[in-house]
Amino acid sequence: MKQVLIALDYSPSAQKIAEMGYAIAQSIDAEVALVHVVLDPAMYSTCYLDLGELQLDGVECIKDVAIQYLENIKQKLGDDNIEMYVEEGDAANIIQSVAHLLTVDFIVMGSHSQSWIANKLLGSVTESVLRHTSIPMIIIPNKK
Secondary structure (H helix, E strand, O other), rough: EEEEEEOOOOOHHHHHHHHHHHHHHHHHOEEEEEEEOOOOHHOOOOEEEEOOOOOOOOOOHHHHHHHHHHHHHHHHHOOOOOOEEEEOOOOOHHHHHHHHHHHHOOEEEEOOOHHHHHHHHHHOHHHHHHHHOOOOEEEEEEEO
């Protein structure tokens, strides 16, 4: 195993997911890549992150903030060799595309532990990736 992809959103559990995925990758001496997918730009009109409150105008600005976000996580992990990818589009499809592009050995994602009805109505990125990929996954639960 040589390459691990860790998919992160802006959830409060993202740092925990990054740390756990990174620890697993280190234990097998694998390289790590982080990916964040920018969804609908309208969702990002005001975003609260570790970077403070930001007014975001336009997709490029949103991508710049996402890169800063991943850079912050990368610094906390203490590894300058971590690759970062910020893409726009359908999260499940993008995560799978990046995973195939990098020929990763497994994907690490979080599960927000939504109720089954919310999952049925809204769908779940993690569930969609799991359902459509042939790449092994490690899913880190995040129960509230």
